[in-house]
Amino acid sequence: MRVVIAEDSVLLREGLARLMEVGGFAVIDTVGDAEQLLRSVERDCPDLVVADVRMPPDQSDEGLRAALVLRRTHPDLPILMLSQYVEERYVTELLTGRPRGIGYLLKDRVADVREFLDAVERVAGGGTALDPEVVSQLLVRRQGDELDRLTPREREVLALMAEGHSNSAIGATLFLSDGSISKHINSMFTKLGLPRRDIHNRRVLAILKYLRASGED
Amino acid sequence: MRPDTGRNYSSHMDSVSGAPSALVKALWAPATWRALAHLVSGGIIGFASGLTLLLLLILTLFGAPTVILPLVGCALILKLGGALTALQRSRHRAFLSLDLPTEPSSVPFTVNPQVLVRRLGERRTWVRFGYHVFAVFFGYGAAWLAVAAWAFGLALIAAPLYLGEGNEFAHPYVLCGFGIALVLAAPWTTRGLAALDALAASRMLGVLRSEEQERRITDLTASRSATVDAADAERRRIERDLHDGAQQRITALAVDLGIARATIPDLSEDADRALARAHEESKQVLAELRDLVRGLHPAILEDRGLDAALSAVAARSPIPVRVKVVMDRRVPRDIEAVAYFVACESLTNVAKHAEATRAAIEVSLEPALLRLHIVDNGSGGADPDRGTGLRGLADRVRSVDGNFRLTSPVGGPTSIEVELPCAS
Numbered sequence: 060m061r062v063v064i065a066e067d068s069v070l071l072r073e074g075l076a077r078l079m080e081v082g083g084f085a086v087i088d089t090v091g092d093a094e095q096l097l098r099s100v101e102r103d104c105p106d107l108v109v110a111d112v113r114m115p116p117d118q119s120d121e122g123l124r125a126a127l128v129l130r131r132t133h134p135d136l137p138i139l140m141l142s143q144y145v146e147e148r149y150v151t152e153l154l155t156g157r158p159r160g161i162g163y164l165l166k167d168r169v170a171d172v173r174e175f176l177d178a179v180e181r182v183a184g185g186g187t188a189l190d191p192e193v194v195s196q197l198l199v200r201r202q203g204d205e206l207d208r209l210t211p212r213e214r215e216v217l218a219l220m221a222e223g224h225s226n227s228a229i230g231a232t233l234f235l236s237d238g239s240i241s242k243h244i245n246s247m248f249t250k251l252g253l254p255r256r257d258i259h260n261r262r263v264l265a266i267l268k269y270l271r272a273s274g275e276d
Numbered sequence: 277m278r279p280d281t282g283r284n285y286s287s288h289m290d291s292v293s294g295a296p297s298a299l300v301k302a303l304w305a306p307a308t309w310r311a312l313a314h315l316v317s318g319g320i321i322g323f324a325s326g327l328t329l330l331l332l333l334i335l336t337l338f339g340a341p342t343v344i345l346p347l348v349g350c351a352l353i354l355k356l357g358g359a360l361t362a363l364q365r366s367r368h369r370a371f372l373s374l375d376l377p378t379e380p381s382s383v384p385f386t387v388n389p390q391v392l393v394r395r396l397g398e399r400r401t402w403v404r405f406g407y408h409v410f411a412v413f414f415g416y417g418a419a420w421l422a423v424a425a426w427a428f429g430l431a432l433i434a435a436p437l438y439l440g441e442g443n444e445f446a447h448p449y450v451l452c453g454f455g456i457a458l459v460l461a462a463p464w465t466t467r468g469l470a471a472l473d474a475l476a477a478s479r480m481l482g483v484l485r486s487e488e489q490e491r492r493i494t495d496l497t498a499s500r501s502a503t504v505d506a507a508d509a510e511r512r513r514i515e516r517d518l519h520d521g522a523q524q525r526i527t528a529l530a531v532d533l534g535i536a537r538a539t540i541p542d543l544s545e546d547a548d549r550a551l552a553r554a555h556e557e558s559k560q561v562l563a564e565l566r567d568l569v570r571g572l573h574p575a576i577l578e579d580r581g582l583d584a585a586l587s588a589v590a591a592r593s594p595i596p597v598r599v600k601v602v603m604d605r606r607v608p609r610d611i612e613a614v615a616y617f618v619a620c621e622s623l624t625n626v627a628k629h630a631e632a633t634r635a636a637i638e639v640s641l642e643p644a645l646l647r648l649h650i651v652d653n654g655s656g657g658a659d660p661d662r663g664t665g666l667r668g669l670a671d672r673v674r675s676v677d678g679n680f681r682l683t684s685p686v687g688g689p690t691s692i693e694v695e696l697p698c699a700s
Contacts, residue, residue: 068520068524070524070525070527070528071524071527071528071531073528074527074528074531074532075531077531077532077535078531078534078535081535081538081539113575113579119579143519143575143576144574144575144576144588145576145588145591146576146580146584147584147587148584166527167527167559167562167563167566169527169530169531170527170530170531170534170555170558170559170562171534171559172531172534172535172537172538173534173538192588192591192592195591195592196587196588196590196591
């Protein structure tokens, strides 16, 4: 799998490249700003992009804007965004449209080599990987009414689900059987008034959208 | 609406003149009758006290050759003046809710020629004396004017009852019309006069500052604000330096240690353990560094403002925190930083001490004020005198001229209300 990395800090860029190589990815290009990222994607047609949200020249959200451009021009290209902090608006923007193969992780996560590579694999395979802090932050805005009705266990399941984990991965994390995980998910969906869906991405995104939409009061 | 100062009075009058129903309501509004009571009491006190002071003054002047009489006269004038000042202050507080700040006297009062001379030489003594002289004429006149407005107004309204059509003044119903106008204007007259009195009192009975003091206060305010700004700028600079330097380096270090752990085969048990420790340690340092930066001036606050930064803080809190932020614009950076700091520290306190299961942060923005309200459902009993956390919060709020109010009865709940000035 061929990867382009966009990150303005040289140290971190090289670290990321080494990390991706260890994970079995072929790093075909590393760039330091959004402009170069767009050019590199046009030229090399990578299978995955890993990009920092904040890059030169303005050090605000160039990386994210480049990612949004790529979503339009290359809808099937999986993108993993790295950020210094969680900004809900970014998550929403990334997830609108056709949300496949999308990830949003805090930069610190790269230190957990195995978990990070797992997340990269998920995104590369068309899945999602949202940072646990993204999820808890979205839940903050959604407190009150419906979410209050969830049991602590259901909240845990919802958070893990939103991070992009499969039922069996959630089961393994919480030491629960697949059957009881499905039970929790069904009861949760009923409480949240969501139709039951089987497709992994859709259910995450349905929940995130739901959280987001009613969070803006 | 509680009238607090003369300024409030005039704004009150504007609203009265604005709507016809308010014009009528002003007739029985508590503020109107408090103002009337204020004027009448002012008339009585002012007249009596003024006459007494004047008599004493005459006594002092004419008794000059006797030496002893002027001494007694001055002592009496000073003593009486002090008592009168206290009386007038309490009158303003009782009727107009106007609190006039007091200052301790420079020398305690004794019948000692030196003390008397020193007191007589003070500007304060004569300004206060000036108010009492003002109160003789103004108090007396204003009380009559206010009472007359009501009394004549009512008497004229009743004119058709006791005046025949052929009287020598005017048609009784014309007089009645005048009476109605006079009564409708009476609340204005009353409140306006009371406002004037309040204005004079706040200038002459409050804390008097010399020009030197005023200039010094302006200087101190400016230099304090510069210090606060400089401290903020410094915090932001440290944040940037850490982000561009140490954070990146340690992240890269942690990545490499992670890679080494995952890829180097056949390590001895000791080497493997050492590597694992180093990796975990580097991650720990990274986490601590991140927390440090968040406490300083986090990038999310700088880039995205208070709203985004507060939901990030709430998301990290171990107990559920509800966040409601209503802001239609960004406020100055130092104000944002103080609000953020207060919210962070308060939530840390709640998690550590309050035994709470829930907390809420509310932020609202008025034209010139940012309000921050943090409340939990914990056990209360927070005391700023024990521990420096709460004291530090209050100090930080005061550094930008804000108000900090903590309510924390034993048994809870604890509530922190903060108001920060922010001109739009």
